[in-house]
Amino acid sequence: MSTVSTSKMAVKHALSLTILAECPTTKARVCKLVLPHHTVDTPVFMPVGTQGTLKGMLPAQLEELDCQIILGNTYHLGMRPGPELLDKADGLHNFMNWKRALLTDSGGFQMVSLLKLAEITEEGVKFQSPHDGREMLLTPEHSMAIQNSIGADIMMQLDDVVHSTTKGPRVEEAMYRSIRWLDRCMKAHKRTDCQNLFGIVQGGLDPELRKICVQEMTKRDLPGFAIGGLSGGEEKTHFWRMVHLSTDYLPKNKPRYLMGVGYAVDLVVCSALGCDMYDCVFPTRTARFGSALVPTGQLPLKNKQYARDFRPIDENCRCSTCARYTRAYLHSIATQETVACHLVTVHNIAYQMNLMRCLRQSILEGRFPQFVQEFMDTMYPSKNYPEWVVEALAAVNINLQKSQSHQDTPLENANTCS
Amino acid sequence: MMKVLLSNVVNGCRVGSITEVGRHGNRVLEFPGCLLYTRCGSAPHLTHDVLQKLDTLPVGVQLTLPTLAEQHNVVKDFQHGIGKFTGMEDSFLYCSVQDPAVREATGYNFNKGVSVWGSGGRIKLEVADFMSIQKAFCPDWYQCLCDGDTVSSDTSNKRVRKSVDRTLNFLDKCLEIHQDSQELKASEILGVIEGGDLWEERLRSARETCKRPVAGFVLDGFQSFAMERETRKNLLTAVLEVLPEDKPRIIHAVSRPDEVLEAVECGIDFFDSSFPYQVTERGCALVFPFSKKSDVCEETMIQSSDDASKETTENQPCQGSNEGTQSQKTEFEMDLNNRQKYAQDFRPVLPGCSCYCCQNHSRAYIHHLLQTGELLARVLLMMHNFHHYFGFFTAIRESLHQGTFQELKAIVTQRTK
Numbered sequence: 027m028s029t030v031s032t033s034k035m036a037v038k039h040a041l042s043l044t045i046l047a048e049c050p051t052t053k054a055r056v057c058k059l060v061l062p063h064h065t066v067d068t069p070v071f072m073p074v075g076t077q078g079t080l081k082g083m084l085p086a087q088l089e090e091l092d093c094q095i096i097l098g099n100t101y102h103l104g105m106r107p108g109p110e111l112l113d114k115a116d117g118l119h120n121f122m123n124w125k126r127a128l129l130t131d132s133g134g135f136q137m138v139s140l141l142k143l144a145e146i147t148e149e150g151v152k153f154q155s156p157h158d159g160r161e162m163l164l165t166p167e168h169s170m171a172i173q174n175s176i177g178a179d180i181m182m183q184l185d186d187v188v189h190s191t192t193k194g195p196r197v198e199e200a201m202y203r204s205i206r207w208l209d210r211c212m213k214a215h216k217r218t219d220c221q222n223l224f225g226i227v228q229g230g231l232d233p234e235l236r237k238i239c240v241q242e243m244t245k246r247d248l249p250g251f252a253i254g255g256l257s258g259g260e261e262k263t264h265f266w267r268m269v270h271l272s273t274d275y276l277p278k279n280k281p282r283y284l285m286g287v288g289y290a291v292d293l294v295v296c297s298a299l300g301c302d303m304y305d306c307v308f309p310t311r312t313a314r315f316g317s318a319l320v321p322t323g324q325l326p327l328k329n330k331q332y333a334r335d336f337r338p339i340d341e342n343c344r345c346s347t348c349a350r351y352t353r354a355y356l357h358s359i360a361t362q363e364t365v366a367c368h369l370v371t372v373h374n375i376a377y378q379m380n381l382m383r384c385l386r387q388s389i390l391e392g393r394f395p396q397f398v399q400e401f402m403d404t405m406y407p408s409k410n411y412p413e414w415v416v417e418a419l420a421a422v423n424i425n426l427q428k429s430q431s432h433q434d435t436p437l438e439n440a441n442t443c444s
Numbered sequence: 445m446m447k448v449l450l451s452n453v454v455n456g457c458r459v460g461s462i463t464e465v466g467r468h469g470n471r472v473l474e475f476p477g478c479l480l481y482t483r484c485g486s487a488p489h490l491t492h493d494v495l496q497k498l499d500t501l502p503v504g505v506q507l508t509l510p511t512l513a514e515q516h517n518v519v520k521d522f523q524h525g526i527g528k529f530t531g532m533e534d535s536f537l538y539c540s541v542q543d544p545a546v547r548e549a550t551g552y553n554f555n556k557g558v559s560v561w562g563s564g565g566r567i568k569l570e571v572a573d574f575m576s577i578q579k580a581f582c583p584d585w586y587q588c589l590c591d592g593d594t595v596s597s598d599t600s601n602k603r604v605r606k607s608v609d610r611t612l613n614f615l616d617k618c619l620e621i622h623q624d625s626q627e628l629k630a631s632e633i634l635g636v637i638e639g640g641d642l643w644e645e646r647l648r649s650a651r652e653t654c655k656r657p658v659a660g661f662v663l664d665g666f667q668s669f670a671m672e673r674e675t676r677k678n679l680l681t682a683v684l685e686v687l688p689e690d691k692p693r694i695i696h697a698v699s700r701p702d703e704v705l706e707a708v709e710c711g712i713d714f715f716d717s718s719f720p721y722q723v724t725e726r727g728c729a730l731v732f733p734f735s736k737k738s739d740v741c742e743e744t745m746i747q748s749s750d751d752a753s754k755e756t757t758e759n760q761p762c763q764g765s766n767e768g769t770q771s772q773k774t775e776f777e778m779d780l781n782n783r784q785k786y787a788q789d790f791r792p793v794l795p796g797c798s799c800y801c802c803q804n805h806s807r808a809y810i811h812h813l814l815q816t817g818e819l820l821a822r823v824l825l826m827m828h829n830f831h832h833y834f835g836f837f838t839a840i841r842e843s844l845h846q847g848t849f850q851e852l853k854a855i856v857t858q859r860t861k
Contacts, residue, residue, distance in 0.1 A: 078812065082819035084494060085804065107787070107812045114788060115808065123804050334521055346493045350531040354522065358484065358515050362563050364819055365486040372491065 039249035040179070040222045043281055049394040052422035053273055053300030056389045059281055061179040062220050063119060064126035066094040067386055068281065068302040071293060071378045072129060073310055077102045078122045081310050082368045083375075085124050091345075091375050092383075095127035095179070097305050100172050101136035101164075105157060109175035117177030128178035129305070131285070132169045132226075134187050135254075146186060148203065166210040174217050180283075182252060183211040185226040190258035190265075197230035200255075201239050204228045208243060224283060226254035227272055231264040240275040250281040253301070257286035262414035266295065270421055273300035290319065290381055294401050295418050297385055298394070309378050313370040316360040318353075319377040321404045325353065327370065332357040345376035395424050402426055446632070446659070448690045452844065456681065456709045459844035462692060466584035467527075467630045471503050471536045475692065475713035476704075476840050478833065479506035479538055481545065481721050484515075485530025488721050489819075489826045492531050497800045498827060500834040505535040506716050507583060508543040510560040513567050519580045526581035539578070539586040540662075541636075544697040545718040547667070553591045555610065571617040579627040587634050587662045587694075589614040594640035595670035604640035607665075608649045611638045615656055632659035634694065637683055641671045646679050650686040660692035663712065667697040677706055684711035701732055701776055701836060702857045708840060708849075715837075720829035723777050724822055727814045729793045730832040732776035733855050734839040780825070786811040799831035800824075 041061050048055045059066040073080055073088075074097040080088060088096065098118055107121070115121035118128060137144045137151050144153040150165030166184040173181040184207050186200040208225045215223050225243040229235035243251060253272045256265050269284060276282050281302045287293065288306020296304070309319060316328040318339045325332065325339060338348035339356070347356075347369045359366040388397035398419065402411055411426050419426055446465035450458055462473040480487060480502050487495050495501065507526060512519075519529050527533035542548055542560065552559035557570035569577075574589040591610040594603065615635055622628050635658035639645035653661065663683065666676050676698075684693060692713045698704065699719035707715070723730055773779060780786050780793070792802035793810065801810075801824040813821035836856075843852040 077816045077818055078809075079818045079820040082489075082823055084497075084800070084820070084823065086497070086800070087493065090493075102816075106816055107808075111788060111808070111812075115790060115806075121806075121809055121812075123809070334518055336522055346491070350492055352522075352529070354518055355485075355529055355531065358518065359486065362511070363484050363486060364489050364822065365484075365491055367819065368489070368491050368494075368823070372493075 038219070040218065040220050041249050041281075043250075043279060045278070047390045047392075049298075049389050050392070051395050052298040052419075052424060054297050054385075054389050054394050054422075055278075055300065055302070056386045057281070057302060059302070061095070061127045061222070063128070063179050064094050066127055067383075069293070069297045069382055069385060070095060070303050071288060071382050072097050072303060072305040073375055073378070074099075074305055074307045075122075075124075076307070077106070078118055081314065081371060082364065083371060085122070087372065088124075088375070089126070091372065092379050093126070093375065095129060096124065098128055098130050098176060098178060099133070099136055100130045100169060100176065101133035101140070103130070103176055104133060104164075104172040105155070109172045112175040112177075117175070119177060127180070128176075129180040130173050130176050130178040130182065131305075132173070132182045132184040133164055134169070134184050135285075137164060138187050138189075148206075150184070166207045167214040170211050170214040170216070170223075174215070174221065177217075178221065180222045180224060180250065181215075182224050183208045183226055185228055185254055187255060188228075188230060190230065190256055190260035192230060197228075197232060198235055201228045201230070201235050205239065205242050208246065212246060212248075222249035224248060224250040224252050224281075226252040226285070227276070228255045229268075230255055231260060231268060233267070233271055236268055236271055237275060240272055244275070244277055248280070250283060251276050252283040252285050252303075254285050256284070257292075257306075262412065263417065266299065266414055266418035266421075269296055269299050269301065270418065276300075288378070290378075290401075291405060291412075291415060293378075293381065294385065294398055295415055298398060298419055298422050298424060309374040310371055313374040314367045316356070316366065316370060318356075318370050319374045321401075322407070323405065327353060327356045328360045329357075339370075339373050340377075343373065343376060343380070345373050347373040347376075398424055399426060448692060450689060453711075454844055454847065454849060456711055457844055457849060458689075458708075458711055458713060459841055466536045467582070468534075468536070471584075473503050473536065473692075473714075474841055476708045476715070476837060476844070477504065477713070478502055478715045478717045478837050479504040479694075480535075480830075481506055481508075481717040482530075482532075483508060483511045483543075485512060485526065485532060487826070487830070488724065489822045490830075494823065494827070498831050498834070499798075500831065500838060502717075502834060502837075503536050504714070505532055505537050506544075507532075507537055507539045507581070508545075509539060509541050509577070510543045510546075510562055510567075512539075512581075513560055513569070513577060514562045514564060516577045516580055520576075526583060537583040537585070538694070539581060539583040540696060540716070541587050541590055542592065542696070543718075544699065544716045545721055547669070548593060548595075550593055550596045553593045553607075553610070557614075558589060558591055558593075571614055571621070574614075575618055575621040575625070578622075578631065579625055582627055582631055584630070585632050585634055585659065588618050588636050588658070590636035590638060590662070590664055592636070592638060592664040594638065594665045595667055599640055601642060604638075604642050604645050607638045607640065608645050608652075611636050611649065611664075612652050615653065615658070619656060619658075634658055634660045634662050634692075636662045636664050637687075638664055639679075639683075640665055641675055641679065643679065643682070646683050647686060650683045654687060658691070660694065661687055663693060663695040666695055668700065668703060673706070677710060680707060680710035680712065700774060701734075704836075705840070705853050705856060717830065717833055720833040721826070723774075724825040724829050726773065726779075727781045727821065727825070728773060728777040728779050729810075729825055730776055730829045731778050731794050732832075732836075733858075734836045734852060736851075736855065780807060780810050780821075781814050783811065783815075793828055794832070797828065797832065799828050801828040801831075 169184040186203040283303035284301040335353040450460040635653035694714040789807040
């Protein structure tokens with residue numbers, strides 16, 4: 027079986043992307059992404075199930091919440107249970123009994139962020155195993171092999187990740203190395219018929235480097251591309267510009283995956299900028315700390331102020347947690363019982379799914395700019411929108427009404443789709 | 445008004461149902477049966493939705509006061525009772541004074557009241573406090589305030605007598621308040637039989653408690669570690685003979701399958717489900733057989749007794765932490781932490797089991813979840829363990845209706861060849 031040759035040959039990818047609607051004002055679009063295990067509606071938020079489980083959620087619960095695709099982490103799964111066991115189990119889908127779509131990242135980011143002594147060479151990433159202290163090496167080839175064993179619908183190249191606040195020649199070095207590693211990944215990837223390899227655009231916060239990277243990577247005929255190296259603490263004003271630039275140069279007919287983004291405001295803005303897919307641990311992680319997501323921000327339920335708050339987390343939310351439990355009850359069990367984590371996790375996932383569903387619906391119905399305005403007004407009732415949000419939206423022709431209006435007519439909650 | 449319908453008494457075992465019971469007026473509690481064990485008003489690890497995936501849920505739910513007492517004032521302000529506060533308003537609610545999964549610390553009760561241990565530490569409950577809580581909670585049944593601190597081996601006879609005296613005193617005082625209370629009109633109070641391991645005291649407690657207008661009886665202080673098996677059996681039989689037939693009998697912390705069967709033979713009606721919770725906490729799964737049908741795997745039973753440590757329940761650590769659940773494994777369970785056995789075993793936990801866990805996941809996956817410290821491990825194990833345990837009680841009732849109880853007992857308590 028031949029592997030990928032020149033970009034001029036049409037290679038059959040294991041996915042198809044159909045654009046259903048495009049916002050005439052911004053770069054937002056709604057697509058149908060058909061993957062081997064499931065069809066996904068984009069823009070999509072993908073919850074993260076690091077170790078082959080989404081923190082206490084049954085696969086059935088995720089299906090009930092309309093999750094169409096979730097993430098697994100190659101670094102963690104490569105350690106435990108390991109590729110040999112995953113081969114025996116016939117892939118992660120079978121092992122965890124998740125019938126819908128999966129995406130695995132390459133392991134690179136985890137290593138750099140989790141490990142103290144990770145040394146990056148041309149060969150790969152050298153590090154010390156946190157379990158037994160052995161020296162290990164993660165190469166592009168090895169990452170492909172583990173990801174092939176995992177068997178996710180979408181897999182990510184091993185990239186040379188630099189922290190988004192890094193400056194200097196290291197950024198350029200990492201960008202070019204990521205391209206070389208992409209080629210090695212493409213060569214090593216053994217299951218192009220059922221797994222889609224995405225390239226990851228790097229280049230830090232340097233527009234020139236980003237541009238070069240996008241142009242180079244898109245010469246390779248890949249099923250999709252990710253925008254990496256952002257959402258790591260850099261200033262938002264740089265963040266959005268890199269996203270905007272990347273989506274300007276990335277092909278329209280392929281999915282664009284913005285890695286590590288999951289805050290509601292970011293999801294809305296970056297969808298306006300033309301991104302299709304997102305992942306982030308934030309909603310599920312913050313749930314376990316007792317923090318519930320609402321259209322106006324977050325409720326830190328452990329806080330004493332909720333002890334006698336007998337309302338549900340969100341009166342307009344239709345999730346099973348809001349149907350039955352009060353903030354007061356959740357507050358009472360927040361540090362005591364694991365059920366608290368699960369209840370808030372269900373709600374937070376429902377919140378994210380609902381947000382994206384409403385966002386998609388508004389694009390389909392040609393009223394995305396209104397959706398954005400309402401969303402921002404709910405999030406920032408006194409209209410103190412962050413500067414970067416105003417700029418980013420302005421760049422795609424949405425001008426947020428900044429003027430103070432004195433008798434506000436009650437706006438519809440941006441979290442219901444009507 | 446509740447009706448106890450005794451279908452049969454077979455060699456001491458009672459089988460039947462209680463109808464028209466509780467605030468809803470239409471619940472039916474079958475016995476011998478168990479109550480769903482909860483902490484802070486929720487089944488451990490299981491949200492309401494996930495709980496509903498268990499198809500053999502008991503009608504009765506046990507609320508454990510130590511895990512809820514701290515919410516007293518909040519529930520009072522809530523004004524809709526503990527059922528609605530905890531998302532359990534459709535269930536039949538029984539409130540117990542102590543937590544059967546955790547051993548009470550000794551030496552903390554006093555003449556005017558008892559101590560329960562909440563997450564924030566010791567809570568002293570006198571009659572007034574206790575009744576105030578019940579008025580805010582409005583459960584269907586509640587165990588009366590009682591002094592059950594008689595289970596440690598060095599309890600003196602004098603101390604045992606005191607526990608009987610105090611408990612009767614609490615009962616009288618609680619009844620007074622109960623009978624005057626609007627809030628508790630739809631709730632019933634259960635009397636508590638104390639007396640440690642002293643024959644005369646147990647009978648005294650039973651006879652005296654019977655004289656009061658209680659809706660049923662709780663047999664307290666009979667935990668595994670409190671006394672020898674024979675002693676428990678004899679005391680229970682004697683006490684239960686004195687109690688009226690038409691009132692339910694509940695026992696706490698006698699929850700292991702073999703203990704349950706013995707207690708059924710003595711005449712106990714209701715048990716708690718703390719045992720499946722303890723098994724879950726140590727990463728184990730209940731696999732003991734209770735049927736001759738193929739859905740119970742004999743091979744598993746043999747395997748599980750390989751990993752069971754010596755059968756002992758003596759070393760139950762004390763109150764104050766969940767370490768109480770890390771007690772010794774029994775021969776009724778298999779240890780999914782065992783890497784050698786289960787890391788690559790892709791069969792369900794119990795082949796043939798119809799629970800969500802066994803229908804959807806493998807031993808290897810659960811082992812992986814345990815190794816990686818993932819929350820889902822205990823969600824799945826709790827689902828399976830409850831399912832298995834509730835199935836066991838169904839089997840008990842069936843065997844009593846069909847006259848095959850002794851056979852059931854033999855199957856459950858079999859040792860390997």
